[in-house]
Amino acid sequence: MRPTPRLDLLYGTALLQRVTSARVLMVGAGGIGCELLKNLVMSGFRRIEVVDLDTIDLSNLNRQFLFQKRHIKLSKANVARESALQFNPAVDIRSHHANIKDQQFDVNWFRGFDLVTNALDNLDARRHVNRMCLAANVPLIESGTAGYLGQATVIQPGRTECFDCQPKPTPTTFPICTIRSTPTAPIHCIVWAKNYLYAQLFDQPDDDEANAVISNDTSADNASEIAALREEAQALGRIRSAVGQSDYAKQVFQKAFHDDIVRLASMEEMWQSRSPPVPLHYDALSDPTRTASTPTTATSSDMAVNEQRIWSIGECFEVFIASTTRLGERLQALQQTEPDAVVPFDKDDSDALDFVTAASNLRAHLFNIELKSRFDVKCKWHACMHVCSGIILIIIG
Amino acid sequence: MDTKTQRYDRQLRLWQASGQMALESAHVCLVNGTATGTEILKNLVLPGIGAYTVVDPARTTGADVGNNFFLRVEDIGEHRAAATCALLAELNPDVEKHAYATHTVAELLAPEAAAMFDAFTMVVAVDVPEADLLALAARCWQTQKPLVVVRVCGFFGYLRVVGPEHTVVDTHPDHMADLRLYAPFPALLEYAARFESMDTMSNADHGHVPYVVILLKYLEQFRMKHGRLPGNYQEKNELKTMIRAGMRASDEENFHEAMDAVLRSCTKPEIPSSIQALFNDPACEQLTPQSSNFWILLRAMRDFTASSQGAGLLPLSGTLPDMKSDTENYVALQQIYRQKAQADCHAVHDHVRQHLARLHLPSDRIGDEEVAAFCKHAAFLQVIRYRSLADEYVDNPPTEQLTNELADPSSEAIRYVMFRAAEQFYEQYQRYPGKVAAASMQHNIHMCISIAV
Numbered sequence: 142m143r144p145t146p147r148l149d150l151l152y153g154t155a156l157l158q159r160v161t162s163a164r165v166l167m168v169g170a171g172g173i174g175c176e177l178l179k180n181l182v183m184s185g186f187r188r189i190e191v192v193d194l195d196t197i198d199l200s201n202l203n204r205q206f207l208f209q210k211r212h213i214k215l216s217k218a219n220v221a222r223e224s225a226l227q228f229n230p231a232v233d234i235r236s237h238h239a240n241i242k243d244q245q246f247d248v249n250w251f252r253g254f255d256l257v258t259n260a261l262d263n264l265d266a267r268r269h270v271n272r273m274c275l276a277a278n279v280p281l282i283e284s285g286t287a288g289y290l291g292q293a294t295v296i297q298p299g300r301t302e303c304f305d306c307q308p309k310p311t312p313t314t315f316p317i318c319t320i321r322s323t324p325t326a327p328i329h330c331i332v333w334a335k336n337y338l339y340a341q342l343f344d345q346p347d348d349d350e351a352n353a354v355i356s357n358d359t360s361a362d363n364a365s366e367i368a369a370l371r372e373e374a375q376a377l378g379r380i381r382s383a384v385g386q387s388d389y390a391k392q393v394f395q396k397a398f399h400d401d402i403v404r405l406a407s408m409e410e411m412w413q414s415r416s417p418p419v420p421l422h423y424d425a426l427s428d429p430t431r432t433a434s435t436p437t438t439a440t441s442s443d444m445a446v447n448e449q450r451i452w453s454i455g456e457c458f459e460v461f462i463a464s465t466t467r468l469g470e471r472l473q474a475l476q477q478t479e480p481d482a483v484v485p486f487d488k489d490d491s492d493a494l495d496f497v498t499a500a501s502n503l504r505a506h507l508f509n510i511e512l513k514s515r516f517d518v519k520c521k522w523h524a525c526m527h528v529c530s531g532i533i534l535i536i537i538g
Numbered sequence: 539m540d541t542k543t544q545r546y547d548r549q550l551r552l553w554q555a556s557g558q559m560a561l562e563s564a565h566v567c568l569v570n571g572t573a574t575g576t577e578i579l580k581n582l583v584l585p586g587i588g589a590y591t592v593v594d595p596a597r598t599t600g601a602d603v604g605n606n607f608f609l610r611v612e613d614i615g616e617h618r619a620a621a622t623c624a625l626l627a628e629l630n631p632d633v634e635k636h637a638y639a640t641h642t643v644a645e646l647l648a649p650e651a652a653a654m655f656d657a658f659t660m661v662v663a664v665d666v667p668e669a670d671l672l673a674l675a676a677r678c679w680q681t682q683k684p685l686v687v688v689r690v691c692g693f694f695g696y697l698r699v700v701g702p703e704h705t706v707v708d709t710h711p712d713h714m715a716d717l718r719l720y721a722p723f724p725a726l727l728e729y730a731a732r733f734e735s736m737d738t739m740s741n742a743d744h745g746h747v748p749y750v751v752i753l754l755k756y757l758e759q760f761r762m763k764h765g766r767l768p769g770n771y772q773e774k775n776e777l778k779t780m781i782r783a784g785m786r787a788s789d790e791e792n793f794h795e796a797m798d799a800v801l802r803s804c805t806k807p808e809i810p811s812s813i814q815a816l817f818n819d820p821a822c823e824q825l826t827p828q829s830s831n832f833w834i835l836l837r838a839m840r841d842f843t844a845s846s847q848g849a850g851l852l853p854l855s856g857t858l859p860d861m862k863s864d865t866e867n868y869v870a871l872q873q874i875y876r877q878k879a880q881a882d883c884h885a886v887h888d889h890v891r892q893h894l895a896r897l898h899l900p901s902d903r904i905g906d907e908e909v910a911a912f913c914k915h916a917a918f919l920q921v922i923r924y925r926s927l928a929d930e931y932v933d934n935p936p937t938e939q940l941t942n943e944l945a946d947p948s949s950e951a952i953r954y955v956m957f958r959a960a961e962q963f964y965e966q967y968q969r970y971p972g973k974v975a976a977a978s979m980q981h982n983i984h985m986c987i988s989i990a991v
């Protein structure tokens with residue numbers, strides 16, 4: 142049994158009593174979470190619950206000191222609990238390897254705590270916990286870091302302003318896993334189609350994107366998923382070299398909308414609280430009888446109408462195959478004179494915009510996300526030019 | 539990406555490879571492996587400091603285990619230095635460690651330990667009594683090692699950095715671009731002249747003229763009209779109006795960029811006063827063979843600014859911000875700034891070699907990369923100098939300042955006085971106040987007060 146430090150000298154008996162009996166919830170066991178859990182344990186708190194959906198990655202180890210190399214791929218919440226218990230086995234720590242937005246963590250559950258601490262890395266979860274704490278009338282300590290800066294705020298229902306009382310700017314960058322694995326909005330699909338798929342096939346692939354190292358989201362620190370995404374990107378790179386083959390567009394389609402989706406859908410833990418994507422079948426969509434009756438958009442003279450109208454999945458398929466083929470031909474033609482030639486993305490390039498519109502809509506369809514018109518895609522584009530480039534919030538304990 | 543880069547990925551985005559190299563070549567000595575001491579080392583070991591040494595004469599007690607995350611129950615009775623060292627090492631297998639369990643500060647400063655002491659790049663002293671601390675501080679000062687003094691008492695802490703001089707080249711400034719719009723160099727003027735026919739360009743070309751060229755064009759028009767370049771806010775607004783009038787469509791992005799850049803970039807280039815002050819520093823004036831590379835480089839840079847090539851300006855950083863342009867024109871412009879920066883850098887290097895020769899130092903002591911980094915950050919260099927601990931504690935204590943501060947009952951200065959008084963108490967009684975039974979507390983407090991007064 143570890144000797145208790147003289148906390149009574151520090152707190153006085155009354156406060157010490159409150160500290161030892163308090164039930165504390167800690168949401169997030171990352172950079173801030175590791176430090177916070179250590180400090181809670183060291184400062185006399187004895188009833189702590191930890192929630193984190195993430196697993197440990199090598200890139201966490203430079204700051205999340207409760208984790209070591211042998212813990213890679215294990216649950217952050219569980220390992221943080223074990224490491225902290227080694228320091229003081231007398232503390233009651235419960236861990237949940239789960240998403241704080243899951244049903245099980247309802248308002249009643251929140252009501253069971255005297256204090257909630259946020260050690261999160263994304264706006265969405267912060268907002269959620271804020272709302273739950275307001276509903277359950279539990280004080281919340283909200284914190285965050287970016288680079289060398291950090292902040293902590295106390296939010297007490299009815300006495301202070303809450304997290305959402307001041308509007309927060311919407312982030313203009315997205316975590317890589319949102320783009321590559323779990324899109325939830327049309328913009329995620331558009332970014333995927335342009336920054337990933339188009340870049341990998343026809344333009345200069347963005348190395349960071351291909352290697353999937355950019356992320357400000359802990360869920361992206363999932364080592365196996367990152368490795369799989371990297372492999373996906375490399376496989377796509379190999380298809381790129383198949384340009385010129387008669388079934389080039391089919392290969393690309395199979396890879397992006399079938400093979401990769403089958404793999405994604407098989408990752409059960411990802412789809413516990415949302416429906417998995419359903420792969421598309423080339424042969425079903427390329428049914429010749431249906432093709433004949435569908436006007437192909439890119440070649441249609443009625444462009445203005447097609448710009449604003451949302452295409453059907455069949456049309457998206459047509460346009461995808463047609464634009465992929467044309468872009469492939471253009472790339473091949475350029476490569477005749479210049480082996481390293483690319484077809485840089487340009488929103489005024491009709492083939493490129495067709496490709497991105499069709500690809501993003503096909504993806505949106507897979508994930509049950511609203512489809513967008515070609516015009517919408519073109520407009521969206523302007524607003525999110527630098528998505529997935531520079532970025533980064535770095536959390537240092 | 540290798541595993542090391544992966545491990546340090548997030549922090550490299552903060553301090554770059556150069557910062558990581560500095561960290562990895564550091565050897566930090568911690569005196570006393572207390573809870574605060576190990577917390578400090580933890581935060582250095584995790585990001586990959588080169589090596590650390592814990593110097594601590596104490597053996598682990600139950601109280602240590604109670605508040606120190608890096609001690610275990612089974613360490614009670616063991617040397618605290620060895621025990622903390624071992625547990626800290628688990629945080630990062632790349633970091634070298636040493637434990638000197640039996641060393642007191644006196645032993646650390648003894649001539650026999652000189653070789654060990656010299657290997658340290660920095661010393662962190664936690665809760666070291668004042669007499670020992672002053673001796674340690676004197677040695678660190680003399681050997682130019684930064685010393686971090688830390689004291690903790692309950693919820694309060696004291697932190698003091700001591701060091702004769704700390705020079706910083708890469709200060710990671712936000713905006714490094716220096717466009718030289720008010721003093722365009724010949725190659726830049728030549729480039730701008732390529733766009734003379736801007737008025738007859740196609741709309742597409744007109745919309746892709748880099749904003750640097752637009753600014754140069756309208757600055758020239760302003761000069762034709764007023765006989766000088768815009769100086770105050772009003773004149774810069776007039777320049778903006780002239781640029782707006784030159785737009786063909788209201789959405790010409792490059793013209794908007796030009797207008798946005800007017801206030802920031804349309805300034806007379808000059809040597810910042812902070813750098814001018816460094817130029818006038820005795821360390822720059824009088825180089826000796828003992829001078830650090832920083833001062834030799836700074837002196838060479840001063841010589842450069844006084845030369846005809848420097849023309850009173852610092853070497854060009856060579857950084858060009860992103861702008862609306864076609865790739866070809868942008869790359870050409872980037873090359874022009876880069877080449878000018880390189881030429882400036884070569885000239886500075888020539889001055890460096892001259893000084894090295896004059897000081898009888900090897901000419902390769904300062905390499906190309908070091909000169910380039912120095913020139914690139916020329917406008918943002920920093921020198922930080924601290925007062926010595928002996929000066930603050932013994933020779934010139936800030937008595938008057940403290941007296942003034944203490945007149946305000948809410949002043950934090952009381953904490954400083956209490957920390958210092960507790961040290962004085964220790965010097966007299968060889969124990970800290972509050973370490974005995976409560977009955978004598980009152981007496982202790984009185985003793986502290988009398989010492990403080």
